[in-house]
Amino acid sequence: xxxTAAKVQPVMQPPAFTNPWSEGWRSFRxxxxxxxxLFIILFFIxxxxxxxxxxxxxxxxxxxxxxxxxxxxxxxxxxxxxGRDIFTRIMYxxxxxxWVGFSSVMGSILIGTLLGIAAGYYGRWxxxxxxxxxxxxxxxxxxxxxxxxxxxxxxxxxxxxxxxAVVNVPVFGRLVRAKVLSxxxxxxxxAARALGMKNGRIILxxxxxxxxxxxxxxxxxxxxxxxxxxxxxxxxxxxxxxPEPEWGKMLSDSRQFIATAPWTxxxxxxxxxxxxxxxxxxxxxxxxxxxxxxxx
Amino acid sequence: MAVPLMTIQNLQTHFVTDKGRIPAVDGIDLxxxxxxxxxxxxxxxxxxxxxxxxxxxxxxxxxxxxxxxHIYFKGEDLAVCKExxxxxxxxxxxxxxxxEPMTSLNPLMTIGEQISETLRVHRxxxxxxxxxxxxxxxxxxxxxxxxxxxxxxxxxxSGGMRQRVMIAIALCCEPELLIADEPTTALDVTIQAQILDxxxxxxxxxxxxxxxxxxxxxxxxxxxxxxxxxxxxxxxxEGSVKDIFHKPRHPYTRGLIRSIPRMDSDGGRLYSIxxxxxxxxxxxxxxxxxxxxxxxxxxxxxxxxxxxxxxxGHRCRCWLxx
Numbered sequence: 001x002x003x004t005a006a007k008v009q010p011v012m013q014p015p016a017f018t019n020p021w022s023e024g025w026r027s028f029r030x031x032x033x034x035x036x037x038l039f040i041i042l043f044f045i046x047x048x049x050x051x052x053x054x055x056x057x058x059x060x061x062x063x064x065x066x067x068x069x070x071x072x073x074x075x076x077x078x079x080x081x082x083g084r085d086i087f088t089r090i091m092y093x094x095x096x097x098x099w100v101g102f103s104s105v106m107g108s109i110l111i112g113t114l115l116g117i118a119a120g121y122y123g124r125w126x127x128x129x130x131x132x133x134x135x136x137x138x139x140x141x142x143x144x145x146x147x148x149x150x151x152x153x154x155x156x157x158x159x160x161x162x163x164x165a166v167v168n169v170p171v172f173g174r175l176v177r178a179k180v181l182s183x184x185x186x187x188x189x190x191a192a193r194a195l196g197m198k199n200g201r202i203i204l205x206x207x208x209x210x211x212x213x214x215x216x217x218x219x220x221x222x223x224x225x226x227x228x229x230x231x232x233x234x235x236x237x238x239x240x241x242x243p244e245p246e247w248g249k250m251l252s253d254s255r256q257f258i259a260t261a262p263w264t265x266x267x268x269x270x271x272x273x274x275x276x277x278x279x280x281x282x283x284x285x286x287x288x289x290x291x292x293x294x295x296x
Numbered sequence: 297m298a299v300p301l302m303t304i305q306n307l308q309t310h311f312v313t314d315k316g317r318i319p320a321v322d323g324i325d326l327x328x329x330x331x332x333x334x335x336x337x338x339x340x341x342x343x344x345x346x347x348x349x350x351x352x353x354x355x356x357x358x359x360x361x362x363x364x365x366h367i368y369f370k371g372e373d374l375a376v377c378k379e380x381x382x383x384x385x386x387x388x389x390x391x392x393x394x395x396e397p398m399t400s401l402n403p404l405m406t407i408g409e410q411i412s413e414t415l416r417v418h419r420x421x422x423x424x425x426x427x428x429x430x431x432x433x434x435x436x437x438x439x440x441x442x443x444x445x446x447x448x449x450x451x452x453x454s455g456g457m458r459q460r461v462m463i464a465i466a467l468c469c470e471p472e473l474l475i476a477d478e479p480t481t482a483l484d485v486t487i488q489a490q491i492l493d494x495x496x497x498x499x500x501x502x503x504x505x506x507x508x509x510x511x512x513x514x515x516x517x518x519x520x521x522x523x524x525x526x527x528x529x530x531x532x533x534e535g536s537v538k539d540i541f542h543k544p545r546h547p548y549t550r551g552l553i554r555s556i557p558r559m560d561s562d563g564g565r566l567y568s569i570x571x572x573x574x575x576x577x578x579x580x581x582x583x584x585x586x587x588x589x590x591x592x593x594x595x596x597x598x599x600x601x602x603x604x605x606x607x608x609g610h611r612c613r614c615w616l617x618x
Binding site: 205 | 384385462
């Protein structure tokens, strides 16, 4: 009876179902500021990738005869104190900043999420241990801790990246822990347990995906912070080493020419500001989409 | 008589709090036979839900512990069962549905994925098979557009639909016992009736025994074969639905029944039992209901009556009945 009934049923067009991600994209798209942020980021990513195609100069090629040239037809952004093309250096610098931003945040997310889930889900001594660890890390001002780590490991871009990742681990760890604690009391987690799911499966299929929203938001904002921190470390001479065209390093190398050749300082500074702005705008937009409770 | 599917003996579940150990369930005996629908009734805070969580091994840790007693399910004592074994039983042989269909489904997984997951965990079915069975299961719980629904997300469904989905998930591995913790409380009345009908139908078709936890005597009257009335962590009366509704013996049961609004009432004020359930941990001696009982006398305040068999299958814990 039931079988025939099922057969007789007309073939229905599947309903226009939407999944949470495509719905999120729709609401993100309508947020002008967030889209502006996304475009800024895409612009810099494009510049970083296409750098060799856009410019014919080499970022470390010096031209001591053409030092501190003002912006013009050949050198769009002028040249620095060693006669290197600033436009070229900015574009190659985008590679460094974005790389440091993304990879250090990925590292922080990976380790922070792992520790956060362990602390939040298993609780007790694991929570005690991990949370106190976070507290200790957070007790230091971020940049100071990063300086200490770089000082201990030796100044290089790799170590700066590592230091920034370590500094940001507790940010994500705490976020995930708090989210897991609230998720643990959700009925669908109890329901999953009532259906005989193992802890591993519950974490992977039910806890982790539901933590992702705030992590993505914080991650985007975290890239901005990481870029600033990398620039700061570069400025202090603890990050990228010459001749790497790192923006913070460019700033510090040129700061004595700020009065005579302001373009040497303005363009790297502007680049830092714009990328950070881009990530912050996008992060805020994502928050509106993924964390609607925080809206307004 | 055949051995019951599940027998609870002298179950004691305690919660450890700052104020010491609180006995939420204090020595209950209960059995559920194959294919039977048993109702546990009582006010909020009388230990109904704690009983169900004890059976499932889902007590909030580390506060809740089974301090004593046994829960025999098909000869196996769940009270001392290893977590691994419980995981294998849960969702497979014992299932549970919850009060809140709105929050009992993972918002980020499609309906099909959630039913499939259970099937894949317990039945080791392939993705394709599980998906097909999910659709069949949805049709079984009366969802007409099953092929479409499997691909939808929980937020696209109404409360009644979600509860149907929950039932589909709970029953997809054909469990022998289904624990339903206030399955209709969060639904509106018409949907309530549909869901209850569905559960009753599935009980008749599949022979799954149901332990129905509710505070709604109307639900009990409609669904259950046997009823257990709980008060402050203890069973005060137990009997067939007919006995409980027609010949209630315990003053608490009588009070509950009198508090049901009736079609033929004269429109006067609805009866309510005076007072509140004693806070767990504040109970000292005597009958637990005595402070609220209109028939209480000296002995009720001093001594706790036993749960005694009055007639076949009708037990009551009251000095008036001895």
